[in-house]
Amino acid sequence: MSMDQLLLLLPALVVTATTVLCMLAVAIHRRHLVSCVISAVGLLLALLSLSVAMPLAPQEVTPLLRVDAFSLFFTVLVLGSALVVTLFSYPYLCNLEDQQDEFYLLLNISVLGALVMVSSTHFLTAFLGMETLSVCLYGMVAYPLHRSRTAQYPMEASLKYLVLSAVSSGFVLFGMALLYAQSGTLHFTDISAGLAGGALVPASYYVLASLLIIMGFAFKLSLVPFHLWTPDVYEGAPLPATSFLATVGKLAMAALLMRFMSVSELLSSADIRYVLSIIAVFSILFGNLLALRQSNLKRLLSYSSIAHMGYLLVALITLNATGQSLGAEAVSFYLTAYVVMSLGAFGVMTVVSDSAQERDHIGHYQGLFWRNPWLALVFTAMLLSLAGIPLTIGFVGKFYIFAAGVQGAEWMLLLAMVVGSGIGLFYYLRIVYRMLAPLEHHDPFPEAGLRELLPHGLLLCLLVLLVLPGVLPGGLMALVETVVRSL
Amino acid sequence: MIVGWLIAILFLGGALAWASEALDAQLPKFIALLALLGSAVLVGWLALSGQANPLSPQGQWWVLADANWIPRFGIRFAVGVDGLSLLMLLLTVFLGLMALGAAWHEIRERSGFFYFNLLWTLAGVVGVFTSLDLFLFFFFWEVMLIPMYLIIAIWGHENRAYAAMKFFLFTQVSGLLLLFAIVCLAWFHAQQFGAFSFDYFALQDVVLEGRVQTWLMLGFFVGFATKLPAFPFHAWLPDAHSQAPTAGSVLLAGVLLKTGAYGLIRFTVPLFPEASASFAPFAMGLAAVGILYCAKLAFAQQDLKRLIAYTSVSHMGFVLLGVYAWNLYGLQGAVMTMLAHGFSAAALFMIAGGLQHRLHTRDMQRMSGLWSRLPMLSAMALFFTVAAVGMPGLGNFIGEFLSLLGAFQASRVATVFAALGLVLSAVYSLWVIQKVFHGPLLLPAGQGREPDGGLADLGTVELLCYGLMALGLLWMGLYPQSFLAHSASVLEALLQQTGTPGGGG
Incomplete structure (x- = not known):
């Protein structure tokens, strides 16, 4: 392995070093603040180290990983969202009746998994990354286990996630094994040759194997009908873990799926496109319909995330419909938008919650506009962006997907999207309306004093990231365009 | 850039009115008045001094401004005023002042936020009446929606939640159809001319086959007819009007409904002339x-x-x-x-x-x-x-x-x-x-x-x-x-x- 290749892996190496350092620090002297600072600084350094890696890309780093503009773009997103989650976690975890330090440890290791996923072009690294991410997430979801109140929820959520996730990993493994049995390689090579149908092995063999893999991926992205774990896990997990799962978890998986699809040219098979279309339509409709009656915001956002992943799939399906790659651009843009909106929405909830009490019921936000206009403004902006209203990045993202869908002539999918967005408006606006309603109860938010400055500053950054590309999306679009060219 | 100023005055005035509430509860309405008078002066100056520029397309445009906005899709910040837009702008600014008059004594609670919404609605309407890029048009089309929703939802009467939601859902869903049709049109432009464009004049050159033209025309028609509102799409209006505060009703009835009619005249028929001709008997x-x-x-x-x-x-x-x-x-x-x-x-x-x-x-x-x-x-x-x-x-x-x-x-x-x-x-x-x-x-x-x-x-x-x-x-x-x-x-x-x-x- 040459020096260049090591430099290309620098972000992952920095995160690994941070993890080790974090562990050592805990061994020497436990202190919440120190662990948080170490992991935040580590993530920041990893972000900075990208400037070293960037000029050397694109390159194959061993046959297992490929560092190019695409993987670097998603590395930035993963590290950025992990950093935000880390900083939001600190005030949240301060009054946990347990040790806080290991949370950051788990978070760092799962970031490592995500980083491997976004640059993998090989089933081995893909699987390794997925499992590293998932195993740490089991721990993060169940983290406040010894909390006196509602202690059963994190455990239940974690177990549910563990069991179902393990099953889905089994699907992925089986699919890989089937592909390996015929091709003799674990690289995302050209499966399309097999899909075209050979003399010995029928095309359906490859279709089946690829669908098994896609099913496993769909589970992690919580697409219908593999979505059943999502609301319970979102609700049971502590808020920082939920926001991590909703952003980094989805981000890494979607990037991997996109790379897999474009390298293997799976979409040349009409059968696979057909199955994916059905999954997309069901995700959009079910996700939005199920979110309608939720009064727990975590559950509501979990169902809405199902719908959003459905929108994403619409763009993914159009990935190679034509030579131009509007689909890939749309996916990258929408993922960026989705991460910003989710971090913001969960961020507001994290700011008003702490580990003693999570404020995740819609009633907790009644009258927020009159009580804390700033938080209400941020929350409203995030929700409107999720609903796809102009002036926000969410609108541009949805526009991008529309354009990709029109380009691919996927009329039924677009119709589902229009219907789904219409339903979606209803439940997002319901929250906004509750925030506008008069304040009826007095339920003081946690007072964190100076500690509060940091999360509020982060919310401001997220708001800027939401509005700026919403009004002037040109820069981000140009970036995304160069990114997908490396696919 | 007079149109840009017109929109900017309203946006900034709105933000300022909201911010000024912290100083004095009376201040927002005076700031709103100033902003509206400022825009009235601009429109009045345009009406009195301006005339159609014979060099502009069809020789009918008074002012045209154009700047790059989103190059990836050929979207431009293109605005222009012709005689029709001018009349609509006069109506908008005048009724904006009337709405302010209606709210003058009626709105006592959270007045800063109210005038913010009022001015932003008007800014959106001005944008709608002047946009010559269909993406920009849609952008403003939506911008006028949210503040109006807030006006109904916060300062409305007894059944405001229902009315506000109904108003928003009807306009937004029909708006999505409109957006869909706009994107399709831009895509056909890309197919025929090699690049995306949302430009009003460029899109008129797109040649559409009969059935496609009918579907796209229907997308535009539903979007505008809901706003107008025309007969089967009118269900939101009685609720929204009866629940909105007076100033909100004035804006809705006086200005917002006209955006639908304006859209039909400016976009639906000129962009899809044949389909519109065969649809005319149904519409009538x-x-x-x-x-x-x-x-x-x-x-x-x-x-x-x-x-x-x-x-x-x-x-x-x-x-x-x-x-x-x-x-x-x-x-x-x-x-x-x-x-x-x-x-x-x-x-x-x-x-x-x-x-x-x-x-x-x-x-x-x-x-x-x-x-x-x-x-x-x-x-x-x-x-x-x-x-x-x-x-x-x-x-x-x-x-x-x-x-x-x-x-x-x-x-x-x-x-x-x-x-x-x-x-x-x-x-x-x-x-x-x-x-x-x-x-x-x-x-x-x-x-x-x-x-x-x-x-x-x-x-x-x-x-x-x-x-x-x-x-x-x-x-x-x-x-x-x-x-x-x-x-x-x-x-x-x-x-x-x-x-x-x-x-x-």
Whole structure:
């Protein structure tokens, strides 16, 4: 392995070093603040180290990983969202009746998994990354286990996630094994040759194997009908873990799926496109319909995330419909938008919650506009962006997907999207309306004093990231365009 | 860049009004007044000093501005004003001032945020009336929606949650169809000319095969007809109007509905001339049904604001009729009806709002004989009701007459039925006057019985607003040429360019 290749892996190496350092620090002297600072600084350094890696890309780093503009773009997103989650976690975890330090440890290791996923072009690294991410997430979801109140929820959520996730990993493994049995390689090579149908092995063999893999991926992205774990896990997990799962978890998986699809040219098979279309339509409709009656915001956002992943799939399906790659651009843009909106929405909830009490019921936000206009403004902006209203990045993202869908002539999918967005408006606006309603109860938010400055500053950054590309999306679009060219 | 300034003043004024509330609760309304006066000066200056630039496309545009916005999709910040836009801008700014007048004493709570929403709605409307890039148009189309939703949801009456949600869902879902059609159109442009474009003039060159053109035209039509609103898409309007605060109703009826009609004239027909021509008989049929059906519904209402809301839908039928007649008379009639209805409906909603403010009810069963206690307000009510009925000498008559005249050349059947609407409108209007203002005095229990009168007649601000609107209607009725002249060249150019398909049947 040459020096260049090591430099290309620098972000992952920095995160690994941070993890080790974090562990050592805990061994020497436990202190919440120190662990948080170490992991935040580590993530920041990893972000900075990208400037070293960037000029050397694109390159194959061993046959297992490929560092190019695409993987670097998603590395930035993963590290950025992990950093935000880390900083939001600190005030949240301060009054946990347990040790806080290991949370950051788990978070760092799962970031490592995500980083491997976004640059993998090989089933081995893909699987390794997925499992590293998932195993740490089991721990993060169940983290406040010894909390006196509602202690059963994190455990239940974690177990549910563990069991179902393990099953889905089994699907992925089986699919890989089937592909390996015929091709003799674990690289995302050209499966399309097999899909075209050979003399010995029928095309359906490859279709089946690829669908098994896609099913496993769909589970992690919580697409219908593999979505059943999502609301319970979102609700049971502590808020920082939920926001991590909703952003980094989805981000890494979607990037991997996109790379897999474009390298293997799976979409040349009409059968696979057909199955994916059905999954997309069901995700959009079910996700939005199920979110309608939720009064727990975590559950509501979990169902809405199902719908959003459905929108994403619409763009993914159009990935190679034509030579131009509007689909890939749309996916990258929408993922960026989705991460910003989710971090913001969960961020507001994290700011008003702490580990003693999570404020995740819609009633907790009644009258927020009159009580804390700033938080209400941020929350409203995030929700409107999720609903796809102009002036926000969410609108541009949805526009991008529309354009990709029109380009691919996927009329039924677009119709589902229009219907789904219409339903979606209803439940997002319901929250906004509750925030506008008069304040009826007095339920003081946690007072964190100076500690509060940091999360509020982060919310401001997220708001800027939401509005700026919403009004002037040109820069981000140009970036995304160069990114997908490396696919 | 005068248009850019116009939009910027309203956006900034709104933000400033909100921020200034922290200093003084009275400050926001004065800032809003300043911002509106500023934009009135700009529009007035444009109207007085400007003229069409012969070098612009079709030689009809007064000002054009263009800047790069989103190069990836060929989206530009392109705005322009022609005679039609100018008339709409005048209407917008004037009714913005009227809405401010209506809110002056009514809005006491959270006034900073209210004026923020008011000004941002107007900024969106100005953007809609001036955009020449369809993406930009859609952007502003949505920008005017959220503040309006907030106005209804926060300052509305008893059933505001339901009304606000219904308003938002109807407009947003139809807006998504519109966006969908816009993106499709841009994609066809990319297929035929090699690059995405949302430019109004460029998109007119796109050649569409018949069935595709019909579908895209329907996407545009549903988007605009919901806003207008035309007959099957009107269900949101009575709720939104009756629940909105007075200023909100004024904006909705006076300005927001006109964006739908403007969209039909500016975009739907010119972009899809053949499909629109074959669709015209249906649209005119819908218009006639809407005129009669909603006039009938208006007659059955007991809630004063709901009644006026239904009459709005009914009058908007004349606009739809005139637009789809697609000849000069019809179009001029549609434009005049838009202007005149903007004035008369806004005034009537202010009267209903004023009555509710004084009597705390909108139920017509509980009021009668108000003329004896509120002579000035009642006289104003009579004036604007008569205007809405279409009395010669006032603006509405010119508009409705011209649209019927145009429609008669296109579809006689639809015109005959639509003309019956005039009879019905006289029936319900006079019934309202008789029920509310004539007869023995009846006030809702506990209202206006205080020894000091308790029931004040028009204040200075109200009198000023009503007076200005009445003068405006008189001007339109007595010397309509000053308005028709502005729109004539634009409409002629549109007719020429679409080859005057006219309505069949």
